[in-house]
Amino acid sequence: MAESRALLCQVWLASSPSLGYKAKQRVSEAFGSAEAAFDNFSADVQALVGEKAYQELARMRQLGLDRIATALARIGALACVPGDEAFPEVLNDIIDPPDLLFYKGTLGRDFGRAIAIVGSRRETRYGREQAHNIARGLAENGVTVVSGLARGIDTAAHLGALAGGGRTVAVLGSGINNIYPPENKELAERITASGGAVISEFAPNAEPMAYHFPFRNRLVSGLCQGTLLIEAREKSGTLITVGHALAQGRDVFALPGQVDMPGSAVPHQMLRDGARLATCFQDILEDMGWSADFSRAEQLDFIPSDLTNEQRRIYDALCDEPLGYQELVEKTGFEAAGLNAQITMLELAGLIERLPGRMFRRVK
Numbered sequence: 001m002a003e004s005r006a007l008l009c010q011v012w013l014a015s016s017p018s019l020g021y022k023a024k025q026r027v028s029e030a031f032g033s034a035e036a037a038f039d040n041f042s043a044d045v046q047a048l049v050g051e052k053a054y055q056e057l058a059r060m061r062q063l064g065l066d067r068i069a070t071a072l073a074r075i076g077a078l079a080c081v082p083g084d085e086a087f088p089e090v091l092n093d094i095i096d097p098p099d100l101l102f103y104k105g106t107l108g109r110d111f112g113r114a115i116a117i118v119g120s121r122r123e124t125r126y127g128r129e130q131a132h133n134i135a136r137g138l139a140e141n142g143v144t145v146v147s148g149l150a151r152g153i154d155t156a157a158h159l160g161a162l163a164g165g166g167r168t169v170a171v172l173g174s175g176i177n178n179i180y181p182p183e184n185k186e187l188a189e190r191i192t193a194s195g196g197a198v199i200s201e202f203a204p205n206a207e208p209m210a211y212h213f214p215f216r217n218r219l220v221s222g223l224c225q226g227t228l229l230i231e232a233r234e235k236s237g238t239l240i241t242v243g244h245a246l247a248q249g250r251d252v253f254a255l256p257g258q259v260d261m262p263g264s265a266v267p268h269q270m271l272r273d274g275a276r277l278a279t280c281f282q283d284i285l286e287d288m289g290w291s292a293d294f295s296r297a298e299q300l301d302f303i304p305s306d307l308t309n310e311q312r313r314i315y316d317a318l319c320d321e322p323l324g325y326q327e328l329v330e331k332t333g334f335e336a337a338g339l340n341a342q343i344t345m346l347e348l349a350g351l352i353e354r355l356p357g358r359m360f361r362r363v364k
Contacts, residue, residue, distance in 0.1 A: 008065040009035040010100045011072065011079050015203045016049075016056040021096070021215070023049045028099075038065075075177045077102055077204050085109060094222035094248050098201040102176050104188075105169075105197030113290060114144040114169075115253075116220050116245070118238045119153030119230035120263050125355075127153055127231040127263060130255055132160035134228065137281025139166025143290065146171065146223050148216070149184050149198070153230050158187060161196075168196045171220045173213035175206035217241040218248075226251035226288060228278055229270060231263035239266065251288065253278040310334070310342050311351075315362060318352060322361035 013024060013034040026048045031037040037045070041061055046054040060068065072079065079102050080086040088111040091097050101107075117135055119127060135145045135157040145161035147154040149170035161168035168191055174180040176198055179188050188198045201219070202212060217240045221227050227245040229252070232238040245252050254275040257264030271277060278284050285291070307315060317323060317331040329339060343360065346352045353363050 005065065006033070006035045007079060007081060008068055009033075009038040010081060011068055011102075012038055012057070012060055012065065014100050014102075014201070015060045015068070016053045017203055017206050018053040018056055019049055020053075023053060072204070075204060076104055077176055078104070080107065088223060091219065091222050094218060094244075096218065097222075098219065101199050101201055102204055103197050103199040104176055105192035106195055107197050107199065111223055112144055113142065113288075114146050114224040115284060115288075116146045116224040116227040116241065117153065117157035117230065118147060118217075118220065118227060118241045120232050120238065121150055121152040121154075122233075122263075123152040123156065123231055124257075124261060124263060126257065126261075127255075128156040131156035131230045132163070134230075134255075134278070134281045134284070135160030135168070136164035138284065139164030139168065141281070141285060141290070142166065143285075144169060144196075144224075146220055148173065148213070148220055149179070149181075149188060151181055151184075155184060155187065158191060162190055162194055167194070169223065170196075170198045171216055171223070172198060172200040172202070172208075173216045174200065174208035175202050175204040176200045177204040178206060178208070180208035214240045218244040221245035221250055222248055224250060226253060226276075226284065228253040228255065228284065229267050229275070230255045231257060231261075232266040233262050242270070251276060253284060253287070255279065307351075308342075310338070311346055314339070314342055314346060315351060318360060318362040322355060322359045325358045325360070328360065 013027065027037050027045065028034065030048060031040060038061060078086065079100060081100050082092055086107040087101065087109065088107060089109045090111050115138055117131055119131060131153045138145055139161040145157055145166065145168045147157045147170060149158065149172060158168045158170060170188060170191055179185040192198055221241050221244040227241060227250055229238060229242055242252055252270065252275045254267040254270040255278055256271065257267060276287050313332045314328065317328060323331065329336065332339065347354065351363055352360050354360055
């Protein structure tokens with residue numbers, strides 16, 4: 001894609017890591033456009049942006065727009081502005097809409113049905129599994145799952161959407177050429193390869209500065225019709241996303257958790273304050289008025305007919321929740337040797353899986 005000169009000038013203006021949102025606004029107001037600022041750039045700009053940002057912009061301007069375009073192409077990055085075919089129209093109506101997005105993958109004006117799934121970076125196994133399962137169900141029903149690629153709940157949500165064969169979009173608090181956390185670089189590549197996108201309004205090589213994340217959260221909620229909160233502690237940054245969602249007039253959902261877990265306190269308070277209850281993806285589809293492919297969902301719960309009586313006892317015991325080995329012994333009445341043999345057969349058949357701590361669960 002050949003970027004226009006006006007777009008490349010906006011990329012130039014965004015290329016300064018030290019140029020904050022308000023300083024960029026001052027430049028736009030003073031010159032009328034990024035292109036005018038590029039053409040009329042002088043030492044006077046330093047009074048608008050500060051010395052460090054001024055020096056960064058001066059160096060990038062000296063390289064020239066062709067070099068900027070080449071640098072974008074080299075890392076496989078694209079850029080779009082409001083009005084472009086790739087720019088999601090839904091972002092035009094939020095408070096402080098972005099004037100430029102960098103992205104890898106696939107974006108379009110019509111973002112479609114989308115739900116943001118956000119939560120704690122210090123997630124529990126329960127939260128991780130629920131985020132994965134709900135995201136998978138939404139993806140299987142054509143709903144885009146949006147999150148922030150962070151550790152914990154965000155990662156589980158992206159993985160769930162990929163497992164459901166659907167689209168997921170990651171909104172970064174760093175540059176798209178500087179994936180954070182670094183261990184999610186492969187996940188970001190899977191997201192773009194599967195028809196989703198990784199997006200950021202920060203320069204491609206921008207560091208994951210602490211103040212970036214609260215600011216980017218308005219895009220996470222702004223892209224979606226609803227936001228689901230899964231586990232959050234008091235003073236969690238996730239609450240900023242929920243606040244943006246409420247300010248944007250989006251629906252807010254919360255997943256109930258165990259009453260004695262720290263991560264459940266905030267979702268439970270939100271439920272008391274009027275958030276929508278979500279225990280599964282069907283709850284969200286129903287409340288949003290979106291039709292669900294229940295025939296496909298029901299197939300996931302199909303019970304194989306060729307199980308032996310012994311295997312069926314184990315399979316049924318795991319119907320409601322994962323169980324530990326000793327709990328399976330008590331529920332099924334098997335001796336250890338017999339139970340081990342049947343567990344092995346069910347694992348080989350892909351019907352149950354072993355979890356850390358000698359726990360087992362049914363595979364849907």
